[in-house]
Amino acid sequence: MGLPMARHLMAAGHTLAVWARRPESAAALLAEGAAWCATPAELAAQCEVVISIITASADVEQLAAGLIEGFAPGAVHVDMSTIAPATARRLAARYAEKGVGWLDAPVSGGEQGARDATLAIMAGGDAAVLERVRPLFECLGKTVVHIGAAGAGQVAKACNQMVMVNAIQASAEAMRLAGAHGLDLARVREALLGGSAASRVLDVMGGRMARRDFVPGIQARLHHKDFAILMDEARQLGAPLPVAAQTWQQLNALMATGGARDDTASLLRMLETMEPREKKPC
Amino acid sequence: MKVGFVGLGIMGRPMALNILKGGFDLTVWARRAESMAPLLEAGAKGAGSAAEVAAACDVVFSMVSDAADVEQVALGVGGVAEGAKPGLIFVDMSTIAPAAAQVIAAQMAERGLAMLDAPVSGGEVGAISGGLTIMVGGDAAAFDKVQPVLACMGKSVTLIGGSGAGQVTKACNQILTGVGVMAVAEALNFARKSGVDAGRVREALLGGFAYSRILENHGQRMLDRNFKPGFKAWMHQKDMNIVLQEAHRLGLMLPTSAASAQLFNAMVGSGLGEEDSVAALKLLEGLSGD
Numbered sequence: 001m002g003l004p005m006a007r008h009l010m011a012a013g014h015t016l017a018v019w020a021r022r023p024e025s026a027a028a029l030l031a032e033g034a035a036w037c038a039t040p041a042e043l044a045a046q047c048e049v050v051i052s053i054i055t056a057s058a059d060v061e062q063l064a065a066g067l068i069e070g071f072a073p074g075a076v077h078v079d080m081s082t083i084a085p086a087t088a089r090r091l092a093a094r095y096a097e098k099g100v101g102w103l104d105a106p107v108s109g110g111e112q113g114a115r116d117a118t119l120a121i122m123a124g125g126d127a128a129v130l131e132r133v134r135p136l137f138e139c140l141g142k143t144v145v146h147i148g149a150a151g152a153g154q155v156a157k158a159c160n161q162m163v164m165v166n167a168i169q170a171s172a173e174a175m176r177l178a179g180a181h182g183l184d185l186a187r188v189r190e191a192l193l194g195g196s197a198a199s200r201v202l203d204v205m206g207g208r209m210a211r212r213d214f215v216p217g218i219q220a221r222l223h224h225k226d227f228a229i230l231m232d233e234a235r236q237l238g239a240p241l242p243v244a245a246q247t248w249q250q251l252n253a254l255m256a257t258g259g260a261r262d263d264t265a266s267l268l269r270m271l272e273t274m275e276p277r278e279k280k281p282c
Numbered sequence: 283m284k285v286g287f288v289g290l291g292i293m294g295r296p297m298a299l300n301i302l303k304g305g306f307d308l309t310v311w312a313r314r315a316e317s318m319a320p321l322l323e324a325g326a327k328g329a330g331s332a333a334e335v336a337a338a339c340d341v342v343f344s345m346v347s348d349a350a351d352v353e354q355v356a357l358g359v360g361g362v363a364e365g366a367k368p369g370l371i372f373v374d375m376s377t378i379a380p381a382a383a384q385v386i387a388a389q390m391a392e393r394g395l396a397m398l399d400a401p402v403s404g405g406e407v408g409a410i411s412g413g414l415t416i417m418v419g420g421d422a423a424a425f426d427k428v429q430p431v432l433a434c435m436g437k438s439v440t441l442i443g444g445s446g447a448g449q450v451t452k453a454c455n456q457i458l459t460g461v462g463v464m465a466v467a468e469a470l471n472f473a474r475k476s477g478v479d480a481g482r483v484r485e486a487l488l489g490g491f492a493y494s495r496i497l498e499n500h501g502q503r504m505l506d507r508n509f510k511p512g513f514k515a516w517m518h519q520k521d522m523n524i525v526l527q528e529a530h531r532l533g534l535m536l537p538t539s540a541a542s543a544q545l546f547n548a549m550v551g552s553g554l555g556e557e558d559s560v561a562a563l564k565l566l567e568g569l570s571g572d
Contacts, residue, residue: 224530227530228527228530231526232523232527234547235519235523235543235547237547237551238519238547238548238549238550238551238552238555239547239548239551240544240545240547240548240551241544241547242541242544245540245541245543245544246537246540246541248526248530248540249529249535249536249537249540250535252529252530252532252533252534252535252536253533253534253535254533255533256532256533256534256535257533260533
């Protein structure tokens with residue numbers, strides 16, 4: 001995700017400096033004119049705005065611990081990773097003590113969206129800070145929505161992940177039902193896309209399922225990680241999420257049966273694993 | 283054998299009293315001084331920290347809220363490891379995640395200290411009567427040494443396996459009781475909504491294959507509309523969270539546990555968290571248009 005996003009920023013004329021845990025992953029950007037920084041602190045010292053997009057809450061916390069050493073007051077850390085809202089709130093508070101701005105700005109739209117600069121960006125944090133970095137966001141995405149205070153962007157992203165993966169599970173169950181009847185999945189999908197069950201998930205993921213194309217895309221283990229975060233938040237808030245709870249269990253089983261690094265469309269294969277008998281068409 | 287006890291709450295206090303009644307020399311510590319008073323009156327010695335308890339004892343028991351507390355008591359500043367003589371046995375009876383218990387036990391082992399995880403089932407009633415079920419994980423030799431003390435607190439004491447095995451058993455217990463209480467609430471609500479006397483349904487079922495202690499005891503409390511804890515719904519929610527976090531870590535499908543955990547979420551979210559788990563009946567009634 002990070003590489004095409006960084007390219008869009010350079011293409012728009014912004015001066016870009018980069019740091020990466022593995023320096024070789026920055027090689028392409030350096031060749032295209034970005035400056036290399038040896039540490040996060042050095043990067044923070046050189047920049048008005050630092051954008052990060054990495055894997056887990058712990059990674060972002062570790063990065064922030066380095067950045068905060070280098071940031072001058074008035075600088076901004078925009079984290080576009082998907083992490084726990086509580087982590088985002090904690091980091092925002094820590095930065096605020098030093099006069100450094102924070103936005104949690106997770107994205108939806110995947111690798112394709114990053115390449116096409118069509119990401120949906122959901123921002124949490126101070127509105128004035130968002131207005132300052134909005135020109136950068138406009139290089140990366142086509143919709144930028146200010147959801148609320150720090151952490152709110154991550155809450156919106158959690159909602160996004162829940163709707164999307166529940167919809168993938170629903171699509172998988174529809175495809176399994178059609179398959180159990182011996183039907184042509186591609187035709188079922190095509191018909192449904194013309195009606196009120198049409199959705200982008202049914203379109204894209206239903207298409208993968210019909211073609212039995214389970215090459216990621218987004219690896220299922222990443223959605224699994226997201227579900228642990230959102231289900232834990234729901235528990236703390238006392239919010240029942242009965243359907244998401246079931247999807248989570250399907251993801252758990254997918255992890256254990258070798259699907260962790262396959263596309264989440266593999267939830268279809270999980271259903272097939274649960275019921276391995278040959279089905280006769282009716 | 284000199285015995286220590288740390289954590290003197292609703293469960294810990296009566297458990298420690300039963301150790302005293304068993305004739306053991308007991309030293310106690312609790313974060314709040316007033317929790318220690320009843321034990322001191324009964325003849326226990328007081329200490330100023332878990333480390334002081336450990337310095338005076340051959341075996342130290344703990345009964346606290348969560349993994350962070352256990353870690354603090356075992357390894358934190360003023361903790362058991364700080365004051366322990368070599369060969370001390372630390373027995374944690376709290377309910378925490380198996381993985382957390384294993385990590386703490388490994389760190390204790392690095393300091394030459396044995397740790398057993400020994401969570402309990404049976405609630406406050408069992409703690410007072412000395413009738414707890416105690417499920418133990420850890421070293422067999424350490425278990426043999428502390429068994430006479432465990433016998434003061436529980437009538438069924440079982441060494442299940444290595445470190446963490448006691449907590450795995452407790453998680454299994456919470457799956458059965460968490461799902462079970464929801465099943466009983468659903469059955470009794472189903473009977474009532476169908477216009478049938480739920481009390482008679484319970485009575486009839488107790489004679490058949492659906493008999494369970496949960497149907498017998500929790501079912502009766504539902505019929506009596508006695509929602510006083512007992513075991514608070516938010517605590518059961520916490521334990522179901524341990525179960526589901528472990529399932530996530532292991533890649534394990536627990537669809538029924540996941541469903542019941544959502545009902546516990548709804549109980550906490552709708553203000554039933556401080557009531558007993560049997561108040562699940564009220565939640566279901568509310569969702570059935572009553």
